Each structure stands twice: as structure tokens, then as C-alpha cells.
Amino acid sequence: MKRWTTGEVSKQRNISIRTLRYYDQIHLLTPSFRDENGKRYYSEEDLFQLEKILILKSLSLPLENIRDILDKLSYKQILISHFNYLQEQLSKLQTSISNTASLINMIDLDESLSWERVSELVQNSPNSKKWIDYFQEDEKAFLQKTIPNLSHNDKTTQQYISLLRRIEWCIKHNIKPESDEGFQIASELIEISNDHFQGDTKLEEKFWEVRKLPAEETGLYPISEDVLEFVERCIAYVTT
Known part of the structure; x- marks a missing residue:
């Protein structure tokens, strides 16, 4: 039967000898074997106990609590708890990544973005109605796959x-939607929309009506009325 010294365990698991001795001192993990010279050795079962301790520590449990539950939970049960914990951390990390990507794209849209606006956009109220709630289930599934998202x-x-x-630049420089630049913008918008909605003009019109609602009601990135009017006018200019 293979056995491991304190030094070997310390090196393999990157745990200090002092910590292992402390675990022994408080009767959390005591080496199972001792030779005739008094030298202590860990068994394979001891090392599994150590793994359980390390996992439970990663869940931010105090050592006293770990000692109380260590023998009540199997290694598999502890692994499942750790798996669930990691999934939760992953979800939080993915949310942080999405929020950061959103902020990067917001700054691209508005270099003078105020803190109030950032706070309003990042801290969406879970009780408020969002844009996706205006659509039927089959429409939701389609739109969530196709509509651009600032978090991407x-x-x-x-x-x-x-x-x-470009639209904001046109508005700033008094360039009308019924201009060559407006024509080009509208053409590109129509091309992208056709790709997204795959010819479903009814759904496209429905989404556009939702897009024009106040941002605090939809959770969509706020677009000024001037921009929305420019879009409608330049598209009308192209399609009539």
C-alpha cells in the first residue's frame, strides 16, 4: 500500500507543511500511519480527505464547519457542490464580460457617456418589462438569435x-436623410435588416415599433428621437 510523507503531500498539492501540521493539530486531517521512528505517512484515504477539505475551503467554509461535515459528505457530494459553485461563478463571470462588452460598445456610440447613463443601463430592474417581452415565444427565439446585442x-x-x-454625424452637420449619405446609410440598414429578419416584414415592423418605445420600458440602448426620425426618413427616401 502506497503512503506519502508530509513533504511529498506538500509538494504534490502545493500546500505548506505548516498547514498540514496545523490540520493534524486541530484533528482535521491526521496521517494514518507512523513508522517505528515516529515518522508520519498519509494513506490514499487521507489524501481523499485532504481533497475534500480543499474543495470545501474553496467554498469559503470555515475550518470548524468543514470538520463538522467532512465525514457526513461523500467525495462525490462535495464534488457536486463544487461543480455548482463553479457554475455560479461562471455565470457571474459571463455577466461581467457581457456588461464590459456593452460598456465598450456604449463608449463607441457616445464618448461622453455619463455615469448616470452607465448605471441606468447596467443595473436593469428585473421587474421591468423588457423588449423581448413584447413578442410571442416563437418570435422571441428568432429575435434573440438575430438581433445585435451591445454585450456582443x-x-x-x-x-x-x-x-x-454616421447618423449622429449627419445630424450634427445638418446633412438631411434625403441626401447621398442618407441614401447610403438607408441601403446598408435595409441590407442588414433583410439578413436579420429573413424577409419577415411584419416582424421587422413590430420590432421597429418596440424600438421606438422609451428605453426605460424596453431595456434597449437609448436612441434619440432625432436618430429614429433620420432612420425613418432615409429609408422612406430609398424605398419610395
């Missing part, structure tokens, strides 16, 4: 950001 950094989202900035 894909090519289509970047295209929309670029178009919005």
Missing part, C-alpha cells in the same frame, strides 16, 4: 454601431 462584439453589432455614429 460581433461584426453585425459593430456595423450597427458604425451606422448609428
Whole structure:
């Protein structure tokens, strides 16, 4: 039967000898074997106990609590708890990544973004009605796959950001929607929309009506009335 010295366990698991001796001192993990010279050795069962201790420590449990439950939970049960904990941490990390990507794209849209606006967009109220709630279940599934999202950094989202900035530039410089630049913007918007909605004009119109609602009701990135009017006018200019 293989046995391990304190030094070997310390090296393999990157745990200090002092910590292992402390675990022995408080009767949390005591080596099962001692040779004729008094040297202590850990068994394989001891090492499994150590793994359980390390996992429970990663869940931020105090050593006193770990000692109380160590023998009541199997290694598999502890692994399942750790798995659930990691899944929760992953979810939080993915949310943080999405929020950070959203902020990057917001700054691309508005370099003078205020803290109040950032706070309003990041801390969405879970009780408020969001844009997706205005649609039927089959429409939701379709739209969530196709509609650009500021939390994503894909090519289509970047295209929309670029178009919005061009529209804002036109408004700032008094360039009308019924101009060559407006015609080009509308053409690109129509092309992207056709790709997204796959020819479903009814759903496209429904989404556009939701898009025009106040941002605090939909949770969508707020777009000014001037921009929305520019879009409607330039598209009308192209399609009539």
C-alpha cells in the first residue's frame, strides 16, 4: 500500500507543511500511519480527505464547519457542490464580460457617456418589462438569435454601431436623410435588416415599433428621437 510523507503531500498539492501540521493539530486531517521512528505517512484515504477539505475551503467554509461535515459528505457530494459553485461563478463571470462588452460598445456610440447613463443601463430592474417581452415565444427565439446585442462584439453589432455614429454625424452637420449619405446609410440598414429578419416584414415592423418605445420600458440602448426620425426618413427616401 502506497503512503506519502508530509513533504511529498506538500509538494504534490502545493500546500505548506505548516498547514498540514496545523490540520493534524486541530484533528482535521491526521496521517494514518507512523513508522517505528515516529515518522508520519498519509494513506490514499487521507489524501481523499485532504481533497475534500480543499474543495470545501474553496467554498469559503470555515475550518470548524468543514470538520463538522467532512465525514457526513461523500467525495462525490462535495464534488457536486463544487461543480455548482463553479457554475455560479461562471455565470457571474459571463455577466461581467457581457456588461464590459456593452460598456465598450456604449463608449463607441457616445464618448461622453455619463455615469448616470452607465448605471441606468447596467443595473436593469428585473421587474421591468423588457423588449423581448413584447413578442410571442416563437418570435422571441428568432429575435434573440438575430438581433445585435451591445454585450456582443460581433461584426453585425459593430456595423450597427458604425451606422448609428454616421447618423449622429449627419445630424450634427445638418446633412438631411434625403441626401447621398442618407441614401447610403438607408441601403446598408435595409441590407442588414433583410439578413436579420429573413424577409419577415411584419416582424421587422413590430420590432421597429418596440424600438421606438422609451428605453426605460424596453431595456434597449437609448436612441434619440432625432436618430429614429433620420432612420425613418432615409429609408422612406430609398424605398419610395
